[in-house]
Amino acid sequence: MLVRWDPIREMAGLQRDINRLFEGNPGQKNGFGETRFPLLDVSESEQGIVIRALLPGMSKEDVKISLHQGVLSITGERKAPEMPGKSRVVRNERTTGRFQRTVKLLKPIQDDQVKASLTDGVLTLSLPLQEEAKPRQIEVAVN
Numbered sequence: 001m002l003v004r005w006d007p008i009r010e011m012a013g014l015q016r017d018i019n020r021l022f023e024g025n026p027g028q029k030n031g032f033g034e035t036r037f038p039l040l041d042v043s044e045s046e047q048g049i050v051i052r053a054l055l056p057g058m059s060k061e062d063v064k065i066s067l068h069q070g071v072l073s074i075t076g077e078r079k080a081p082e083m084p085g086k087s088r089v090v091r092n093e094r095t096t097g098r099f100q101r102t103v104k105l106l107k108p109i110q111d112d113q114v115k116a117s118l119t120d121g122v123l124t125l126s127l128p129l130q131e132e133a134k135p136r137q138i139e140v141a142v143n
Contacts, residue, residue: 037099038074038123046135048128049105056121063123065116067109074123075100108132 038053053074055063063076080096083089108130115126 037078037095038101040101040103042103044107046129048126049107049109051103051125051127053101053123053125054121055118055123058118058121060118063118065123065125067105067111067114067127070105070108072103072105072125072127073100074102 038055040054041052043050051072055076058076058078062078063074066073066075075098077098078094078096105127110128110130113128117124
């Protein structure tokens, strides 16, 4: 059986495939084999970069942070909760297991001044910029 070629249908199929590549739950792997856990917010100011990562239910012992040659890595493991008594899992939407999230930093950071804190399931990383990376005003001389 011959099917008439429909470019609109073909483009819609391509759009669906591209959307599927980037969709999914934060803990699931996307089409590139990467996970989106933990979810990150990244902000930048003249002083530095602040990264906030959502790590609900995790303690500081569960998370490791490293910074090497401009690449920040957040690694850890989410453990499955213990089930009391003879209970059984009816539905499980939270992923467990090891994770790693890396971010390439585009500006030089003062490695020895990086600070990290974990409060209420939010990991906050403060990454101060090196002096040469900070913007500065240049005065114009009048002759």
